[in-house]
Amino acid sequence: MSLNQPERFVDTSKWNIPTEIDLADPGFYMPHKIDLLISTQEFFDLLLNGKISLDPGLPCLVNTALGWIVGEKVSEIPQSQIVTCNMARSTELPDALERFWLIEEFDSHHNCFTVEEEDCERHYLANTKFLTSGRVQVCLPFKENPHKLGKSFQIAKSRFLQNERRLSRNPLIREM
Structure with a gap:
């Protein structure tokens, strides 16, 4: 700094x-x-x-x-x-940048996608909306039916509320 x-x-x-x-x-x-x-x-x-x-x-x-x-x-x-x-x-920065660009490089002419990658691309094209606010809205992709997750909503909600109560008792930790 x-x-x-x-x-x-x-x-x-x-x-x-x-x-x-x-x-x-x-x-x-x-x-x-x-x-x-x-x-x-x-x-x-x-x-x-x-x-x-x-x-x-x-x-x-x-x-x-x-x-x-x-x-x-x-x-x-x-x-x-x-x-x-x-x-x-x-002296590491040029090497790190080169590695980054090699990892991020995408060859659009090389269409050897796996079945999962093709499903993901179809999902993106079918479920992506560009909102007038400038944000992008995408539905979450699931490999399988999301109902197979079971009754995890109530467990997740209970843990969330428990964390909220704990944080409300300690304003310093809540602020952090």
Whole structure:
């Protein structure tokens, strides 16, 4: 977790930032959490041609594949100001992402579904409704007749009510 960057609001009213450029972070002057940390190796790969100096003593704009970024030279830092340095290093992330995409990859031209998968697809197509609220409504699929579940409703309801009573006696646990 990091502190907000920048630590305080930056007055950019006297900066003459061209309106026709797309900034990578249009709200760079407002304190907020960091969205993304980029290693120097990837950072230099993102740089494109283009640098705009605003005025002497003001930051410059640098063109990147993500949009224009604002950078400045720090001449002096007041002693009372906190200096924050954030670093994360992970060599596992690219491998994890590659494994994720291999697992999630779906070949729509490969139609070797099992009987259960075909039943599931038919159920989805027959019982899916897209509501005007933007939600999706799907009936629960059952392999067998749901009446074979027996009389589990009363048992489940009893356990639910028992939990409700227990939680009502302890507000802290209920809140958690």
